[in-house]
Amino acid sequence: MDKSLTPLLHVVDDDAALRRALIFLLESSGWQVAAYDSAEAFLEGRREPTRPGCLVLDIRMPLMSGLELQRILNDRGVCLPVIFLTGHADVSMVVQAMKLGACDFIEKPFKDQTLLDAICQAVRRDLAQRDENDARRVLCERINKLSPRELDVARLVAEGLPNKIIGLRLDISERTVQVHRQHLMEKLDIHSAAELAQMMLRACQGGA
Amino acid sequence: MHSRRLLTAFPVLLSLLLLWAAGALAAEAGPTRIGVLAYRGPEEAVASWGELPARLARAVPGHRFEMRLLAGPELREAVRRGELEFVLTNSSQYVSLAAEFGVKRIATVMLPEALSSEQAIGSTVLTLANREDVTQLADLRGKRIAAVASDAFGGYLAAAREFLGAGVDLEAGDARLVFVGFPMLQAVEALRAGEADAAIVRTCLLEQLAAKGMLRPADFKVVSQRRPFGFPCATSTPLYPDWPLAVTRDVDRQLEKAVAMALLSLPPSPSGLSWDVPADYQSVNELYRDLMIGPYADLRTTTFRGVLKVYRPYLLAALLLLVGGLVHVVRVETLVKRRTAELRRAQARARELQREAEHMARLSILGEMSGTLAHELNQPLTTIATYAQGLERYCASGQTDMAVIAEANREIVAQTARADQVIRRVRAFARKRTAAREARAIADTVREAIGLLTTLLPDLPKVLLDDRLPPGAMVEADHLQLQQVLLNLMRNAADAMRELPADARAISVVLERVDGDTVVAVTDRGPPVSPETLARLFEPFFSTKPDGLGLGLAICKSIIEAHGGRLRVEPRDPPPGLAFRFNLPDSRSDG
Numbered sequence: 121m122d123k124s125l126t127p128l129l130h131v132v133d134d135d136a137a138l139r140r141a142l143i144f145l146l147e148s149s150g151w152q153v154a155a156y157d158s159a160e161a162f163l164e165g166r167r168e169p170t171r172p173g174c175l176v177l178d179i180r181m182p183l184m185s186g187l188e189l190q191r192i193l194n195d196r197g198v199c200l201p202v203i204f205l206t207g208h209a210d211v212s213m214v215v216q217a218m219k220l221g222a223c224d225f226i227e228k229p230f231k232d233q234t235l236l237d238a239i240c241q242a243v244r245r246d247l248a249q250r251d252e253n254d255a256r257r258v259l260c261e262r263i264n265k266l267s268p269r270e271l272d273v274a275r276l277v278a279e280g281l282p283n284k285i286i287g288l289r290l291d292i293s294e295r296t297v298q299v300h301r302q303h304l305m306e307k308l309d310i311h312s313a314a315e316l317a318q319m320m321l322r323a324c325q326g327g328a
Numbered sequence: 329m330h331s332r333r334l335l336t337a338f339p340v341l342l343s344l345l346l347l348w349a350a351g352a353l354a355a356e357a358g359p360t361r362i363g364v365l366a367y368r369g370p371e372e373a374v375a376s377w378g379e380l381p382a383r384l385a386r387a388v389p390g391h392r393f394e395m396r397l398l399a400g401p402e403l404r405e406a407v408r409r410g411e412l413e414f415v416l417t418n419s420s421q422y423v424s425l426a427a428e429f430g431v432k433r434i435a436t437v438m439l440p441e442a443l444s445s446e447q448a449i450g451s452t453v454l455t456l457a458n459r460e461d462v463t464q465l466a467d468l469r470g471k472r473i474a475a476v477a478s479d480a481f482g483g484y485l486a487a488a489r490e491f492l493g494a495g496v497d498l499e500a501g502d503a504r505l506v507f508v509g510f511p512m513l514q515a516v517e518a519l520r521a522g523e524a525d526a527a528i529v530r531t532c533l534l535e536q537l538a539a540k541g542m543l544r545p546a547d548f549k550v551v552s553q554r555r556p557f558g559f560p561c562a563t564s565t566p567l568y569p570d571w572p573l574a575v576t577r578d579v580d581r582q583l584e585k586a587v588a589m590a591l592l593s594l595p596p597s598p599s600g601l602s603w604d605v606p607a608d609y610q611s612v613n614e615l616y617r618d619l620m621i622g623p624y625a626d627l628r629t630t631t632f633r634g635v636l637k638v639y640r641p642y643l644l645a646a647l648l649l650l651v652g653g654l655v656h657v658v659r660v661e662t663l664v665k666r667r668t669a670e671l672r673r674a675q676a677r678a679r680e681l682q683r684e685a686e687h688m689a690r691l692s693i694l695g696e697m698s699g700t701l702a703h704e705l706n707q708p709l710t711t712i713a714t715y716a717q718g719l720e721r722y723c724a725s726g727q728t729d730m731a732v733i734a735e736a737n738r739e740i741v742a743q744t745a746r747a748d749q750v751i752r753r754v755r756a757f758a759r760k761r762t763a764a765r766e767a768r769a770i771a772d773t774v775r776e777a778i779g780l781l782t783t784l785l786p787d788l789p790k791v792l793l794d795d796r797l798p799p800g801a802m803v804e805a806d807h808l809q810l811q812q813v814l815l816n817l818m819r820n821a822a823d824a825m826r827e828l829p830a831d832a833r834a835i836s837v838v839l840e841r842v843d844g845d846t847v848v849a850v851t852d853r854g855p856p857v858s859p860e861t862l863a864r865l866f867e868p869f870f871s872t873k874p875d876g877l878g879l880g881l882a883i884c885k886s887i888i889e890a891h892g893g894r895l896r897v898e899p900r901d902p903p904p905g906l907a908f909r910f911n912l913p914d915s916r917s918d919g
């Protein structure tokens with residue numbers, strides 16, 4: 121398997137001993153692990169960001185807390201599933217973390233299986249997300265091949281409008297709409313208005 | 329004292345003496361004078377001793393002996409003035425003269441009935457045969473007792489000692505004494521006449537009178553009779569030595585020796601008197617000491633009863649005063665004791681409350697920090713669990729790198745110690761305890777407080793400890809309490825700087841010596857505090873923190889004051905921040 125596709129787990133914990141213990145457990149379970157002693161260290165020096173994986177994050181750290189790190193990652197649009205480790209979790213903290221998109225919330229001390237299951241799920245999610253992103257990127261690239269006029273026609277077709285109305289809206293003849301429609305169907309390699317609508321929806325969701 | 333004397337015509341004897349004396353005067357420079365106790369008058373004395381000078385003169389050639397018949401006080405006076413070479417007197421006066429003027433016995437008289445020179449004479453205490461209520465000397469307490477004279481040996485003193493031994497102090501008036509004087513028969517007469525319940529006479533008088541038909545022995549009985557083996561008479565007392573002949577201090581040794589030899593070689597007199605080697609008069613001495621008379625007379629005046637007798641009215645007055653004083657003192661003492669006990673109880677209660685409050689405060693610190701505390705315990709626990717489970721997986725996967733396994737194991741052990749330490753610190757801090765002061769370096773206490781606080785507050789700002797104390801400086805204090813104070817001050821400092829950027833936070837702890845006191849200053853760099861707040865900081869239940877109990881600083885203050893110091897706060901110089909400073913006086917130099 122391509123090394124760049126092998127998952128890499130990132131462990132951020134200020135407690136050196138626990139950090140070493142996590143590395144030992146996760147490596148014994150066959151994972152590859154990168155460890156950081158603070159949220160800042162992770163932000164500044166995340167190793168191999170292209171590889172899939174997840175972030176195992178101690179929620180309580182002296183300088184930047186786990187939640188703050190999660191918020192910053194969200195702001196930067198970094199999609200990396202987060203598993204929080206916490207000594208004592210109060211409800212507000214859990215809610216906050218989940219809103220920010222946390223994958224899991226594990227109370228210390230934990231059973232190894234619980235952590236490993238959570239990690240598996242998170243990595244799967246990352247992989248799925250990456251697949252999704254890849255697919256979206258392909259769509260976006262195709263959509264970006266359309267001319268501005270074709271894109272206008274495509275949006276209106278996706279809304280389910282007939283050619284005549286589209287022509288009126290864009291102040292062009294129905295015939296011209298017919299031609300654009302044929303071209304963009306060819307460019308996007310689709311065969312129906314329903315297909316087009318679906319594709320437009322997926323591509324726009326990502327904000328690409 | 330000795331009866332059965334042959335009554336010789338006094339004038340005849342006197343002329344004899346004078347004749348002899350005149351001859352002696354012609355032959356020698358001066359006569360050798362013998363003072364003789366004439367306790368029953370000169371006639372009796374001459375009757376007893378009249379032949380002695382002549383017999384001595386015959387035995388000691390070249391010396392003329394002269395007998396001076398003197399009553400007790402005169403005899404003493406004559407010895408005092410040095411007018412006598414020899415003294416012949418009764419045992420009791422001899423003991424006095426020996427003690428007072430150093431006269432020394434050279435021979436002791438022996439009566440025919442005497443067992444030895446040391447056991448010759450005692451007292452017989454008589455009562456009527458029909459007195460069944462009197463069998464022992466003690467029975468005579470408070471009764472009337474006829475005796476011869478207060479200085480008569482057999483006729484009073486020997487018996488008096490036995491009375492004393494039986495608990496009846498005749499000298500102190502435990503019985504009503506009647507001194508009848510000589511002849512001794514009068515004592516018996518007084519008894520017979522019912523004027524006395526008992527009579528004290530010298531030993532063998534009873535037997536002699538009976539032999540002469542002057543009384544019927546069956547009419548009398550002897551109280552507390554004892555029968556020394558071989559002694560022919562009834563006695564109520566031990567036997568004592570009889571009269572000694574003593575030499576005064578300045579007599580020529582040759583003469584002394586010659587007289588002693590002469591006396592011992594004299595044949596018994598017609599009345600049966602003979603001379604023996606000088607007896608030990610220790611028993612007589614002891615009698616005097618027991619009775620506290622004669623040379624021991626001042627013993628009596630210094631004993632309580634003696635003093636009581638002499639100074640009764642004054643003593644009574646003094647006693648009343650004393651009792652009054654004592655009552656007052658006891659009353660005052662009792663009051664003082666009661667008040668002191670009340671005060672002590674109140675203090676103990678206050679101390680107990682103080683301890684409770686301190687304990688509460690410690691618990692509240694722990695309570696406020698329980699989250700961090702759980703975190704601190706969770707960390708090692710999680711680490712241990714993670715390693716242990718990791719090991720299981722490592723081994724299950726067939727890997728056998730012993731170095732890896734050993735390393736994981738080491739980590740587990742280390743984490744166990746870490747958890748243990750957390751628990752230990754917290755427990756030591758939280759448990760109830762009594763104050764215990766010890767001499768210790770305060771820097772160690774500060775370091776421990778920092779260590780504990782690091783456990784409780786993981787985001788504790790850096791603490792800079794500046795120890796300016798001389799090396800080895802110790803502070804005698806309750807260091808756990810001091811730790812509590814330091815913990816409070818440092819936690820407050822940390823709280824005050826919570827809003828500051830991390831690199832701007834710092835707590836400084838300075839230890840120094842000022843005027844013999846150890847001074848500890850805890851300084852933060854927190855935002856400015858209003859003077860009003862500053863003034864109220866030490867008030868109980870005043871707190872600037874939303875969840876603060878407001879007891880921390882109040883308790884710190886009372887702890888420092890209990891150590892004789894003061895806790896103050898002032899703005900940090902230079903601002904911003906506050907400096908909490910307390911001093912601990914050197915308790916050892918204060919004593």
